[in-house]
Amino acid sequence: MFSVIIPLFNKSNYILRTIESVQKQSFQDWEIIVIDDGSTDDGYEKILSLNSKRITLLKKENTGVSASRNLGISKAQFPYIAFLDADDYWHEDYLKLMKKGIELIPNTLIWASSFTKELTGVNVSTKDFEKIDNYFQKDFRNTLFFTSSVIMKKKFFENHPGFKSHLKRGEDLDVWFRAICLGGNLAYCKSSPVYYERGDSTGATKTSFPLKASLLSHILRDDYLLSHEIEPSQYEKFENFKNKFVYLNLIKYASNPENNKEITNILNQITKKNYWVDLVYKLPYKFLILILNNKRGSRLLNRYISYNLKISIF
Structure with a gap:
């Protein structure tokens, strides 16, 4: 079996x-x-x-x-x-x-x-x-x-x-x-x-991999899933999900300056924006690094992002 x-x-x-x-x-x-x-x-x-x-x-x-x-x-x-x-x-x-x-x-x-x-x-x-x-x-x-x-x-x-x-x-x-x-x-x-x-x-x-080799760099693309490949009941749910999924997981790549350009590119693909989460990604890079390199700061930042995505109406 x-x-x-x-x-x-x-x-x-x-x-x-x-x-x-x-x-x-x-x-x-x-x-x-x-x-x-x-x-x-x-x-x-x-x-x-x-x-x-x-x-x-x-x-x-x-x-x-x-x-x-x-x-x-x-x-x-x-x-x-x-x-x-x-x-x-x-x-x-x-x-x-x-x-x-x-x-x-x-x-x-x-x-x-x-x-x-x-x-x-x-x-x-x-x-x-x-x-x-x-x-x-x-x-x-x-x-x-x-x-x-x-x-x-x-x-x-x-x-x-x-x-x-x-x-x-x-x-x-x-x-x-x-x-x-x-x-x-x-x-x-x-x-x-x-x-x-x-x-x-x-x-x-x-193991550390470049952001371009991550699902985050592909899931928002128009050709990731064609509409006829999605059960109709799942289409809108998945569209909302993938925006939140990217917002939440992209932050872990922000500590590497080599990812800056790709992060901007991915954020531009998000179709339904969240103002409060966007603020995080607009923080001065040096300040964001300080937060992410601090265990407590990184944990609080992730909680902030998760909370705002959870209460948002996508």
């Missing part, structure tokens, strides 16, 4: 734990596809030593996580794709829970659960799946789920672009957003059966 896609790049310290969390699943209809993206450690050899017929191990030159996931999807034998990063892991009932979600809400393209960053927080509670028709109104900060807590229909990738290799930040969000736009809803469970590992200093979220 599930093809579990695991991109691997220098995660030797975690990969066996991750694979074991799949092998111990109470629901056993799965295959694992690991794509080694040119690792320089011994992670590949560790998987090879498992000698498991249920694990397909691929190796390629280092071309990034998007290309790795796309390769894995192309080799998948099952109709449902489960994503799992090489340093995260699942509760033993994760796939059982997701199977239940698919049975309860079959008419969507994407199922997701909540997650935890605490070792003691991994659990499968009595919380059930709900169909979220207003995802783009529910949380423009996109904190509901992450890559390792997502299941998607393989047919989405057969009919639409997969993970975009030119995106180095937000390549996963790009896929989720497009799937929700096309499917019209999200199947979501508030249970937290997935552990998100924060301890790896080589993690993608801790």
